[in-house]
Amino acid sequence: MTSARAGRWEHLVRAAAGARSPTGVPGDRRGDRSAGPRARREARRRKEPAATQASPARDLRLLPGALAAWGAAAFATRLEAQDALVLGGLLALVTIGCAVVVVRSGRHLPVAQVLLVFLGAAAMVCLAAASHQYQRSSPSLSAAISDEAHLTVKLRAVSDPREASTAAPDGTARWILEAELLEGTFNGSRFTASTPVMVIGSTEWSAVAHGDVVRSAGRPLATEPGARAGALLIATTAPALMADEPPGGVLVERLRNRFLTLSSATSVPDDGLMPGMVIGARSAVGQDLVETMKATGLTHLTAVSGANCSYVLAFVFLLCRGCRLPRWAAATAGVVALVGFVLLVRPEPSVLRAAVMGAIGVLAVLTGRGRLSLTLLFLSIAALLAADPWLGVEYAFILSVAATSGLVLAGPVLAARLSSVLPVWAAQLVAVPLAAQLFCSPILALIQMNLPTYSLPANIAAAPLVPFITITGMVAVVLVALAPWAAAPFAATAGWAAVGVAEIARFFAAAPLAAIPWPGGWGGAVLTALISGVVLVAVVWGPALVRVIRTAPSVMLAPEQVPAGESGLKSALMRMSIWVSVGCVLGVVAVWVWTGAVGRDSADWTVAACDVGQGDGLAVRTGPDSALVFDAGPDPGPMDACLDRLGVNTVDVLVLTHLHEDHFGGIAGVFQDRTVGRVLYSTSEDSLPDVVTEITSKAGIEAESASAGLAGRLANVSWSVLWPGPGPPADSENNASAVVLVTVEGAAGGPGLTILLTGDLEEDAAARFLAGHAHLAASGVDILKVAHHGARNGGAEIINAVSPKLALISAGRENDYGHPHPETLDALETAGVHVARTDLRGTILLTLRGNGIHLDSSR
CATH class of the missing domain: 1.20.1280 (Monooxygenase)
Incomplete structure (x- = not known):
């Protein structure tokens, strides 16, 4: 048994390196009948003329x-x-x-x-x-959007609601729901439609379930060209469930609900992770755990992904093969199980995409027929895009294709290598996440500002638990339907395994240098691809490289000193491979250390608008490693990462322009491993949010109220608060925003830079502000931080009054608010103002050079 397994492994290694066994048959098998049908077919194939054999190019x-x-x-x-x-x-x-x-x-x-x-x-x-x-178009809906009218609508929910990352202006939670518009009433006329819409509503919308048909009213807004949703519906009333419209998939929904009830009854502290991994119930996963999983590259485990689909198919396939069923029967059984799994999770576009890609990838690993799977991959891409063309612009689809390509191209080879130290079944299961991670990392570098250092080991550490959770959880689901009394132990077991995954994520998130700043855009993607390539080479060709390095002295001899029988071409190739590999590794390590130590953007910048998502976070440099910081974005992570990249270790003054969460929620990121000298705030409320009080108190700082007349100077940077003035509190939190004028002196008497930061000031307060500061219209400013992320209620009066050269707009990519509004962009274009947006450019860097402002960004 041992020699047979060793022979099989040797064949796989030779196949990975392009070598052939002496007999042309896998491993030590000599082509006799004892080798089995597959070996005999391989022997017959090798006897065929070369012209009839398929080439890799095909x-x-x-x-x-x-x-x-x-x-x-x-x-x-x-x-x-x-x-x-x-x-x-x-x-x-x-x-x-x-x-x-x-x-x-x-x-x-x-x-x-x-x-x-x-x-x-x-x-x-x-x-x-x-x-x-044509199917989704609706002239009545388009007319309502143009007229900015309200509609009475009938909707069918096609997803579970999820809480929005940013709260409503009054601080209450908002919920997002994907739905299909079935009917509507506009100008007294009823119309029918079949248009996908994105609904944003109050907390009442959290009770809507997938498949529910509801009535409501709201105001439709246009979406960006190419968006999946035909409209963004801002719901103005609570949803009313239509009892006469039963939701689809009643049995499936009933089974899901019973499983969710069972999982919550087990009282396992998995923070809702197990139901998310088993049946895709993402709303059950705690937000803190979501952020932790994201920081360690385990986000795909918080919901059903291609990996889960792969494990279901792989389990059934291996089980059938263990029962000595032929490969075609095992593969058929696996596909049938996968179809049932998709129906349970719900056949949404993302799940169907994950199922198709996961099936192709895992079949490549399990059957070893990578070339057939590669053809199926290309065919599936075209078929999926024809079925749903909007998949082509979604990062989830791009990541699925990358992961599947990794499984097809590298999966079988990795499985063969890992089988030398693991049982075959374990090697195959570990090869799936490893190959997917290597191929997905360059794509992830395009959409995040830092690199999860321990993403690969975290995925490998979690890999044995993930299939166990998926399969054990699915057994619990089946038992919930057939024998409810027997389901609880399986659900609890899967839950405790999910606790293990959560602890792995927390362990690696708390490790030193868990996330390091990383170059944005294509540069970061190329660098990440280089690292993935080094890892792949080390795993696949590591032993061969070790042997080469051991013989490197003889290989690197002069041509006349090469031992007899050593090919000159082979010697040259080996020398080149060694030095290229060493150079790549040293280059990656140097960039990694340099980026983590000083930050990519720390060398040259004057003003930075951080990409913090849907919120504000701006820094003005006051020294080599110090800055003024205005607002902190909604979450600590992006703000901390941005300041790390900028090399900011000291925050002289932190100004919270007002106390909406998208401006103060990330305050912990500003204080993370930094010295903060002073905190200023402006608000219409009577007290500070708890998180602000806790963090400032822990740092020994007492936050100060900012009002007109407060000013300061740090090095060559001076600042002054222009608004709010004395008098009663503002009528809203937006209008209580601190308006600050910052002046940066130029070097050697050269021209300086003026920046006007306006928080979320709305149009009515902006008019009062300008009436009291007429000098701004006379002098103008160089840079204007556009109020309220470019929302229409900021008005155009400030834009026209201060005549900026450059407008900064901080908004989240594909945000749910429609920021920046087309009217604001039109006003800036009419005024001839150049616009820089974080939703399009990422973090924006402005540098005062000579007589002008140099602009750079991370995208």
């Missing part, structure tokens, strides 16, 4: 089609339905024309065949997008 035949489908989806979803139809029709005609030319020529034309695949896939997706656009 596996890439559908790659042009997948790329064309992806590009067409991203483009067609931004077009009107008729434009997408015309484009798809033209592409279809060209495809047919090319096909006629190929058929009539009667010759094998590889370029023409590739062109046919490319054009055909693009035409298919464009026509599908046009069909979707």
Whole structure:
């Protein structure tokens, strides 16, 4: 048994390195009948002429089609339905024309065949997008959006509600729900529709369940071109459940609810993680744990993902193979189990995408047929984009494709290598998250500001628990339906395993350098890809590299000193490989250490608008490692990461312009490992939020109220508070915003820089502010921090009065508020003001150089 397993492993290693066994048959098997049907088929294949065997290049035949489908989806979803139809029709005609030319020529034309695949896939997706656009279009809804009217609507919920990351202006929680608009009433006329909408409502919307049909009223807003939702509905009334409209999937929903009740009754302190991992109940996961999982690269475990789908399929497949069923029967049983799992989790687009990608990837690892899976991957990309063209612009889809590519290309090789130290089943299961993590990390570097240092070991540490949780939890689900009395032990066991995953996340999140600042944009993605490549090489070719390094002295000899029989080309390639590998590792380590020690952006900046999501966080440099900081964003993590990147160790003054959570919620990030000298705030309330009081008290600082006349100077930076003035409190928290004028002196008598920060000041208060500061209109400012993230209620009066050269808008990417509003952008464009937005550029860096302002950003 041991020798057979060793022979099998040796064959896999040779296959990974491109080597062949002496007999042309896997491992030590000699091609006799004792080797089994698969070995005999392999032997017969090797006897075939080379021309009849498939080459690796043939596996890439559908790659042009997948790329064309992806590009067409991203483009067609931004077009009107008729434009997408015309484009798809033209592409279809060209495809047919090319096909006629190929058929009539009667010759094998590889370029023409590739062109046919490319054009055909693009035409298919464009026509599908046009069909979707026609189906979801509603002239009445478009008219209501244009007229800024209110609608009475009938909606079907297509997701569970989730709490928004930012609260309403009055501080109450807001909930987000994906829904389908079925009916509406506009100007006294009823219309029908089938339009996806994003609903933002009050706490009452948290009680709406997936599949519920409700009535409500609200104001529709336009969404960005290419957005999945056809409109953003700001609900103005609570939802009214329609009893005569039973939700779909009653049995499935009943089963889900019974499982959720059971999981909560076990009293296991998993913070809601187990139901999220088993049936995708994301709303049950605590927000603190969500942030911790995000910080350690385990976010995909907080809900059902491709990994969970893979484990369900893998478990059934391996179970069937253990029962000596043939591969085709085992694969069929696995797919059937996966379909049932998808129905339980709910067949939403993200779940279907995860199921398809996960199935392809895990079959590549389990069957070893990576080339077939690669072809299926390209085919699935085109098919999924035709079914749902909006997937093409979603990072979740991009990550799924990357993860599946890793499973297909690297999964079998990693499984073979790991099988030398682990049982085969364990090696296969560990290979899945490892391969996915290596291929996903460069994509994650594009969408986050720091690098989870321990993401890979955290995923590997959690890998044995995740399939156990998924499978044990699914057993509990089945028993809930068949034998409820027997389900509790399985649910509790899965819950305690989920506690283990949560503790792994907390352990790595608390480790030193758990998250380090990382270059943003494509530079960070390339650097992350380099690290992933080094790890992959170390795992797959590590033993071979060790042998090469041990013999490096003889390899690096001069040509005349190379031992007899040593190929000159082989010697040169080995020398080059060694030095390239060493150089890559040293380069990665140097950049890593430098970035973590001083921050990428610490060398040269004057003003920085941090990308903190939907909120404000701005810094003005006062010294090599010190700054004035205005607001702290909604969450500590992004603010802390931004200040780390800027190299800020001392915050001379922290100004909380007003006490809405998107401006003070991240205060802990400002204090994290930094010295804060002074805290100023402005508010219309009678007391400070608890988090502000706790953090300032712990630091031994007493927060001071900011009002007109308060001023200070630090190095070459002076600041003064211009608003609010003396008198009664402002009529709203937004209008209580501190308005601060900051002046940065130029070097060597050169021109300086003036910045006006306006918090969330609204139009009526802005008029009163300008009436009392007419000098601003005369002198103007260089930079204006646009009020209220560019919302329409900020008005255009300040923009026109102070005539800024540059406008900074801090807003969250694809935020739910529609910030910045088109009217604000139009006003800035009319005034000829250059606009820099954090939702488009990420963190924005402004540097005073010579006679001008240099602008840089992280995207």
